[in-house]
Amino acid sequence: MQSRFEIENDELLLYLNPRVYNLERIYATAYIFIDRFYFIFDGDPNTEILIRAIPKKKTDLGAFAKLFFEELLSISNYFLMLEKNKDIVTAVLKRALFSITPTPLNQEQEESIKKLDKEIEELGKI
Amino acid sequence: MQQLIQKPIVLPYRYDLISNNIYVVTSSFGNWVFFNKEELDELKSNALSKATEKKLIDAGILLTTSNEKDIIEDYQSMNRNLFLRPSLHMFNVTNMCTYRCNYCHAGVSQGKDMMDEKTALKALRFVFLSSGPYATIEFQGGECLLNWKVVKLVIEKSRELNKTFGKTLNICIVSNLSLLDQEKLDFLTKYDVSICTSLDGTEAIHDSNRKTTAGKGTYETTIGKIKWIQDYYKKNGINKRVDVLATITKAALDNPKGIVDMYAGLGLKYVHLRPVQNLGDALRGWSSLAFSAGQFFNFWKEAMEYIFELNAKGIDIMERGAYNIACRILAKSDPLYVENMNPVGMGRAALLHNFDGLIYSSDEGRMLPEPIFAIGTVDQDPYQVLSNPDNVNGWAASLMDLSAYYSPYSHWGGIHPVHIYQNQGTVIPKTPLYDPFVIFEKQCRHLFEVIAKKGKEAELLKKWTKEAIR
Numbered sequence: 001m002q003s004r005f006e007i008e009n010d011e012l013l014l015y016l017n018p019r020v021y022n023l024e025r026i027y028a029t030a031y032i033f034i035d036r037f038y039f040i041f042d043g044d045p046n047t048e049i050l051i052r053a054i055p056k057k058k059t060d061l062g063a064f065a066k067l068f069f070e071e072l073l074s075i076s077n078y079f080l081m082l083e084k085n086k087d088i089v090t091a092v093l094k095r096a097l098f099s100i101t102p103t104p105l106n107q108e109q110e111e112s113i114k115k116l117d118k119e120i121e122e123l124g125k126i
Numbered sequence: 127m128q129q130l131i132q133k134p135i136v137l138p139y140r141y142d143l144i145s146n147n148i149y150v151v152t153s154s155f156g157n158w159v160f161f162n163k164e165e166l167d168e169l170k171s172n173a174l175s176k177a178t179e180k181k182l183i184d185a186g187i188l189l190t191t192s193n194e195k196d197i198i199e200d201y202q203s204m205n206r207n208l209f210l211r212p213s214l215h216m217f218n219v220t221n222m223c224t225y226r227c228n229y230c231h232a233g234v235s236q237g238k239d240m241m242d243e244k245t246a247l248k249a250l251r252f253v254f255l256s257s258g259p260y261a262t263i264e265f266q267g268g269e270c271l272l273n274w275k276v277v278k279l280v281i282e283k284s285r286e287l288n289k290t291f292g293k294t295l296n297i298c299i300v301s302n303l304s305l306l307d308q309e310k311l312d313f314l315t316k317y318d319v320s321i322c323t324s325l326d327g328t329e330a331i332h333d334s335n336r337k338t339t340a341g342k343g344t345y346e347t348t349i350g351k352i353k354w355i356q357d358y359y360k361k362n363g364i365n366k367r368v369d370v371l372a373t374i375t376k377a378a379l380d381n382p383k384g385i386v387d388m389y390a391g392l393g394l395k396y397v398h399l400r401p402v403q404n405l406g407d408a409l410r411g412w413s414s415l416a417f418s419a420g421q422f423f424n425f426w427k428e429a430m431e432y433i434f435e436l437n438a439k440g441i442d443i444m445e446r447g448a449y450n451i452a453c454r455i456l457a458k459s460d461p462l463y464v465e466n467m468n469p470v471g472m473g474r475a476a477l478l479h480n481f482d483g484l485i486y487s488s489d490e491g492r493m494l495p496e497p498i499f500a501i502g503t504v505d506q507d508p509y510q511v512l513s514n515p516d517n518v519n520g521w522a523a524s525l526m527d528l529s530a531y532y533s534p535y536s537h538w539g540g541i542h543p544v545h546i547y548q549n550q551g552t553v554i555p556k557t558p559l560y561d562p563f564v565i566f567e568k569q570c571r572h573l574f575e576v577i578a579k580k581g582k583e584a585e586l587l588k589k590w591t592k593e594a595i596r
Contacts, residue, residue: 031558033558034556035559079531081137082154085135085136085137088131089137089138089154092155092189092194092198096201108290109290111290112289113255116287120244120248123243124244
């Protein structure tokens with residue numbers, strides 16, 4: 001099948017080839033535009049994915065269709081980079097995040113908490 | 127330290143058109159660079175010239191052995207909140223109030239409760255056991271001065287306890303100031319307690335929002351008390367300032383300059399233009415208070431342009447929201463503002479100790495009718511409360527990589543699960559429909575436009591980031 005779009009009764013029909021476009025990336029792209037469109041997904045994830053995009057306000061549907069395909073490419077590339085560099089990004093983040101360890105209470109601090117506990121206990125007796 | 131990388135790697139990036147032929151490219155670690163179309167095309171096609179490669183390395187978007195350490199340090203500095211234990215502890219000492227503001231998020235119209243001394247001391251115990259080297263105790267309400275006995279007790283005890291803990295301990299009251307008298311001010315000053323209040327702008331704006339229980343405007347009282355505290359500090363050589371916040375409702379949208387003038391006239395160093403939230407009593411008249419993200423942005427932009435005009439005339443004032451963003455993008459520092467943290471700071475950087483002993487993951491959490499954001503009680507072990515799965519799931523839902531992966535500005539912003547829940551009925555966010563983040567993106571784009579122009583305003587913005595707000 002060939003990916004393409006059609007405009008029908010003020011709605012946009014997007015036909016996507018699942019062998020070229022990943023279904024998760026298609027979801028992620030549609031999500032970006034939920035402020036402007038209602039999306040209804042249909043079709044078969046093995047042969048052809050169909051999206052019916054219903055605008056919330058009057059929109060140039062042809063221009064939006066092109067924007068959708070452009071954003072789909074951008075999102076696919078972003079997640080591809082994320083996937084490809086996952087290990088190194090995680091390693092850098094780990095090094096950044098786990099370099100600080102908390103310190104336990106010292107004896108003096110423990111004593112002052114015990115004193116406070118006693119005052120709380122006394123208040124309970126009133 | 128062992129090197130992590132064998133060959134240079136372009137970190138995941140997003141970009142946005144800022145102005146004619148200027149794009150901002152941002153990396154997943156929060157670094158950024160301006161590119162023209164040609165340079166962006168090189169990046170997109172992975173065919174980097176030497177000059178573009180150098181720009182990417184200098185910016186920290188191309189990860190190499192030479193800049194690996196800098197990228198890690200920048201990330202740590204921009205996200206300092208991730209390395210601190212809960213530092214902001216709010217005490218809701220009463221839900222009663224002397225005022226009836228039309229947007230009251232705390233819903234004081236139904237209030238009749240006070241925190242007792244025992245609960246207060248247990249909450250204090252929780253503060254000292256759960257916080258790291260920095261802690262802020264902030265008294266909220268209602269009107270916190272209605273429960274002066276408990277406020278006083280917590281202040282005295284916390285200073286005493288801190289003699290052994292040695293934390294950097296800030297204490298602050300958030301008050302409408304109506305009950306603040308000389309005795310209380312002397313006490314607060316003696317214990318180095320900061321004072322924060324609300325001023326929504328000009329007399330007409332402020333009085334339309336903030337009224338007494340009898341329905342009278344409160345502008346005169348507020349202004350009078352702010353000036354009185356400022357005079358007191360000045361006369362006694364006390365290096366403190368009154369912090370003042372503005373809640374922006376529809377009534378304020380036509381007059382950004384009036385609000386800025388009001389703050390500048392009081393000698394205040396910053397104005398925080400915060401959009402009203404649909405919580406508590408605000409829900410009752412929401413249609414008369416609310417506005418769209420676009421309307422708020424236009425208001426904010428006009429205020430910003432005017433603030434820069436005043437700055438150019440030597441009047442020292444800044445906008446807190448812009449400051450929060452500028453700190454990250456220009457100074458690579460963390461302003462520690464809970465709502466701009468990623469993930470949000472609720473339940474990890476900030477906690478709310480309620481009058482009844484319940485602990486909420488955020489101030490806003492206690493404002494919902496049901497306690498679904500209550501994560502424990504003051505009787506529990508702090509680590510049990512903080513690791514409560516309901517708490518962790520709450521803030522984890524706000525991870526920007528999950529819901530704002532599309533935004534070039536997501537590294538510097540945040541979303542608040544309580545607002546999401548209130549507006550969308552679930553903590554799983556539909557970020558493109560979430561106005562505070564839509565506004566945040568517009569603000570970021572505007573600030574990058576200012577920076578890209580490399581003019582006087584960009585210099586001023588940079589200067590702001592050198593100031594410390596609390």
